[in-house]
Amino acid sequence: MKISLNWLKDHVKLDLPLPRLLDRLTMIGLIAESWEDKDGDTVLDLETYANRPDTLGHLGVAREVAAALGLPLEEGRWPVVESSEDTAASAAIQIQDEDLCPRYCGILVKGLKVGPSPDWLRRRVEAMGLNSVNNLVDVTNYVLYETAHPIHAFDWAKIGGRTIVIRRAKKGESLKTLEGREVALGPDQLVIADEIRPVALAGVIGGEDSAVSETTRDVFIESAYFDPVSVRRTAKTLGIQTDASYRFERGADIGFPPKAALRAASLLTQLGGQATRGVLDVYPHPRKNRIVMLRHQRTQDFLGVVIEAGEVERILTALGFSCEPQGAGLWKVEVPSFRIDVEREADVIEEIARFYGYDRIPSVATPLKVGEPVVNRRRERIDKIRRLLFHYGFDEVLNQSFADPEKEARFGTGREPVVLRNPISTRASILRTTLAGSLLETVSYNLNREFTGVHIFEIGNVYFRLNEQPVEQLTLGLAGLGPLGYRNWNSLWEEPDFFDLKGTFEALMAQLRLVPFDFTAGSCPWLEPEQSLDLRYKEEKVGSLGCLKKDLALTHGLLGSVWMAEIDLTGLLAKTPPVFQTVPVGRFPSVVRDISFLADRSLPYQDLRKAVEKLGLAALESFDLADRYDGEGVPPDKVSLSLRFVFRHPQRTLLADEVDKMEQKLLLHLQSAFRIEPRTGGSIDNRARKN
Amino acid sequence: MEPLVQRIDILRRTFDEACRGIADIKVLQDLRNKFLSRKRGYLAQLLEELKSLPVSERPEAGGRINVLKDYIQSRLDEAERTLAATTTASPRIDLSLPGRTRLWGAPHPLMLVTQEIEAIFLSMGFAIEEGPEIETDYYNFEALNFPPHHPARDDWDTLYTTDNLLLRTHTSPVQIRVMERRKPPIRIICPGRVFRHETPDATHLPMFYQVEGLVVDEGITFANLKGTLEYFLKTFFGEKVKIRFRPSFFPFTEPSAEVDIECLVCGGGDAQCRVCGGTGWKEILGAGMVDPQVFKNVNIDPERYAGWAFGLGVERVAMISHQLPEIKSFYENDLRFIRQFMIK
């Protein structure tokens, strides 16, 4: 809201430097976003709030300033030059739909000479950022910016009959607005009509046919109260927002229409017109001002400070409230009709706090009572995942949740996206169903900016519909391309491969204590089937990892293998891991044995692993693949594998022949399960290893 | 036999330690004497101890000692060969060459700032609560005292889905969900993504991160709101930062406040300052006492309980504290930017 300081001074005798004034305004909640000097005036751009339509005019702002500075408010005197003609004899008002228009006032001003505005009026209108049109139009704007109450002027000669009717529009009716737009009307819209047709959209905009012009001599001034919701709906539906609708939809002062009509009549008669006698005021069911009971103790309990009764009364009175003491510590507060925001005790307390000063309220720590423990395990585990990925060299990125449906389709996720009804652009009209798209864009963005290797992850939601219901799935997405780590003067160019990726997720599952987990054939539609796996926990798929399909890589301008993964964290974090426990450190020496053999190339290592596990040897502490060789001396359809077994007994030292027996058992078991050929030549190592 | 086996193992470890990084032939010679000398070497001593074992245990223990002896012998021979090779090839290593650095991934600045904020509130006993990003009108607006058709909704431009759900415009719906579920005392913060129908510019994006907080208990006052938020801001921005509470309006709080901190760039001394527009202040968060209507909507008695709430934009806080002019730098994910936060 633009506020002219000169105009403000009409209503309150301000005499303090601008910075001090701005500071006072700020501390009562009226903050100036900017200000400029204009024609010997200073015009502020005040931030106003949706619940305070009374501050959308100079008078309302002056009331706040006067209260803040302890100065009197001058509402001004509005003398009217009246003719002998009674308004009621020349015009009539008929409210048909009182629910949408509980009060309507009017007055006629006759014998006007439309022409340029006098300087003082032109300057005021221009200070509001408007162009001066003519004296008549400028006066209606003047009243709006002074009192915050919108009024409208009809050319009385263009009104059919002498009765102004306020009613819902009928189906099939239409109106050509001041903007020259023809709008179709219906019973959802309240109109002002003459005896024949609608002449204005109530509270929103006037009609062209009844508009004032250079030749207008007599005007009917409308000053009314319209239902805020009705005005808002009409303005929204028809896409017309005006200074008037902006104020009516926030709530006008139902006590003010006669005064605004008089104010307009006063100004117009100063410009040469003559007003008819008396304002027509149709107000079938006058509303009483709201009464709020205010407890002094409650003020203190709520604000945490004692404000003296005298100060409470002073503040409220200065703001136009009246307070009547009702015995000790209780007031009956009458709320003025322009304060539509004040309905309850809490609202009154806010007024007291505002003018007492937030800066005078002490700062006290919020007392803490012992409650339930507040740990958020889920977030702690997410943080564990992040730390692990940092350790593995991945940088964290964040992308917006929106996606381009065309680009998203390339990934063929098969997920039904959540579509936005009013997107900001068609390229951001759905919510992402995978993190892959934005991760790949991030990879190529950085490759275009001096990076040769990019390894990143994001943790965030993907969105899709399942049985029509929107689902938000917290997801870990990961992408890596090129060498990982810093190049050093003697380090090698090392590009991670599939097993780096797999190892990362093995470590991640171990870190979350979600073991045993499993890998099965890859099913992710955007990963190479031959170079990807699904990660499973307790049979349930929790994600996929592998190499991005070559065509998708090329679409993003990426050459080489892009290693990616997408893991459903919502699912994964819903699993309860076993409680962390330590295992006693072995006190007796372990025995390490290597078993080497030739196996079919097609035999998955996983099968060997499971076969060993199935045997369930109590003294087998751990085992691992120690070596894999398929070069010289190994038949082409075979591969040479060495498994390293670590045996240990918790209570005593294992004897050599015990270990021999277990080793034999293992070998026989593997031989019977798979076609393997033990390698001859001292594959068995009898070394004792440190414990 | 146990003690002997243990000593064998300890000896092996001692040797491994000693043998690491031998850079001098003299050191190597010393080691050879210490471990393998026929008279006073450690292994000779162990063999001596064998005699104290029962005859039946001697072969196995003896075997173990011999394995260790072979091991030490071969390691020392190998070390000698390497030493001989390097001393002839390069007489001295240039120790001023740069060390080898391991890459360590960098956290995203917004996550970092969110966690810094969370940590301060966690230390004051707040719990972290989360909720859905796709919300209903009820949780995002109505329960928070935005009546349908109220113009206040215009300040929260909303993105809707095709089935009339919406993308939450703030994390305040989480407050409602928690109050529906739990009775006071409540002391929570709610971090998360929020959405606005906003055309991107230097300081706005249609999606950003928020952290909101809520306290509900008996005897909570506006003074508590001030005290706790001041503590938070001083911890985050430094003890000396100037803080200002000024009246504002939010439908879900009454009274409402906006909180400014002094401009970290000019401290209010530059009328042309581009960061604060010459006002000397930067708006950092919104807050207020929970509106009694909000309490009624979740069946908490506003006569018995009071509460305060706050909300802040993480990007905004990060931009102010790191003096970044453009919000988009957080979502370009330029690793040259993100990696700077590795050391924060």
Ligand SMILES: [Zn+2]
């Ligand atoms: Zn500044």
